Amino acid sequence: MDKGEAKSLYIHIPFCHSICSYCDFCKMFYNEKLVSSYLNSLRNEISKYYQNEIIETIYIGGGTPSSLNCKQLDILFDILKVIKTSSNLEFTFEVNVNDINESLLKKLKNNKVNRISIGIETINDKFLKLIERYHTKEEVLEKINLTKNYFDNINVDFMYGFPEETMEDLNNDLEFFKELDVNHISIYSLILEPNTKLYINNIEPIDENLESNMYFHIIDYLEKLGFNHYEISNFEKNGTYSRHNLTYWNNEHYYGFGLGASGYINNIRYTDTRSINKYLNGSYRLEADIITKELDMENEMILGLRKIKGVSKTGFLDKFKCRVEDVFDINKLLHKNLLQEDKNYLFIPKDKLYLSNSILVNFIKND
Ligand code: SF4
Structure with a gap:
């Protein structure tokens, strides 16, 4: 087994300005004071656990990292100054379409971010209303074009399998995503997770056969557009694989910092607490399991077989x-x-x- 040095680093920013009805992620409403305390605690967590390895990929996800205001983003990037990074760093930052503007993009660019991931999901009004996300076709196009002025490595998230979605609905979304002309697409079917608003409201899931037909139709569509399907849910053009996510699928080591984040360091897989109070009090770890050789071999297969190769x-x-x-x-x-x-x-x-x-x-x- 390798010695377990980290090559990647994930940071979780759990704040969102609005909560989507399907969301099962570790998140909470944005609150200015809480964000400041959270960033303090994040700084402490990193200084407690980071062992000075050279990091090749950073991913800031959430929640909605772009919900942070200008001053808070400055603090976040200041926290990251202790991280030693490779000259070939891949640095992804997740942004919400509604948060994109020139000053945010400039700030990200000036702080070494070189990959942007945008949760668009759909542009179908009926489904946007259902999942409680709000953007129009025109807004998305405008924001993506603006982002392209600063970044050439852009991922967009695409969702399918909405209740009552038809193949025609799916094709309308696909045609729009084609128009965006980005280099990376991640696809997800809508999952009705317990404790989400959709689940509590007894929303009927889509028929399983139709969902499976949609999955294969999306693969076919994106491959015809020249995308390389390289992982169950991920497509890229021109070799722009998500190097960060490949760390996971290659069963390699990474840090996870922030509420609910998980990491794999020195042959220990750990998860951070989901309790904001515990996190703010410096009680970071929820659980940690030693990965034996047997478990490591299982993970090698379970994670590795997600790759098409x-x-x-x-x-x-x-x-x-x-x-x-x-x-x-x-x-x-x-x-x-x-x-x-x-x-x-x-x-x-x-x-x-x-x-x-x-x-x-x-x-x-x-x-
Ligand atoms: S899906 Fe993303 S943006 Fe929506 S509530 Fe969850 S974490 Fe926030």
Whole structure:
């Protein structure tokens, strides 16, 4: 096993100006005073745990990091000054469409951010109302064009599988996303998670077969536009893979700082508390589990098979000093065509990607 040095760093900013009806993330309403105390605590957490490694990717997510005002953003970037970064740093910042303006973009650019991720989800008025997000087609186009004046690496989030969504609705959204002409797209189906407004209101989910047809239709559509489908939910052009997310899928080490964040350092996977009071009092960690070699091998497969390319068999052998076939019952999965192999890679066949969760559980050993 590698020695567990971090190469990536995630920071969670849990504040939002409005709360979306489907949201299950760790978030709360923006409150100016609370943000200041939170940033203080974040600074302390980083100085307590960061071990001076050179970091190759930073991702600031949320919540809504762009909900912070100008002064708070200055404090956040000041906190990050202690982090040693590689000359080839990938630095992603999540922004809400409504927050985009020249001064925000300039500030991000001046503070080494070089990748922007924007949660657009849909431009269908009916579905925007349902998920309680508010933007128009015109606003999105204007904000994306403005962002392109400062950044050439832009991800947009695309959501599908809304209740009563038709293929025609889906195509309208896809055509609009095509118009945006960005280099990276992440797709998600709407999941009705317990404790969300949609779930409590008993909103009926979309039919599963239709949802699966939509998933394959999106893949087909984006591939025809020249996107490379490189992970179950992610598409890129011209090699602009999310290097940060690849750290996760490659089962490599990273810090997670902030409320509810998780990290993997020195062979320990940990999660931070979701209680703002505990976090502000400096009681950061909720749980921490030692990752044994067995668990590490499971994670290598469960995370690695999310990549369309799959898991390298020689890579597995180098890392764990044993063959993947000797650890897992690969033959059973190959036989059922739930896995395929080429010379060196094991991967989930494209037509089975929709079933990936039920395939990946085969790598969890219960003993
Ligand atoms: S989906 Fe994002 S913007 Fe909406 S409430 Fe959740 S964290 Fe905030």
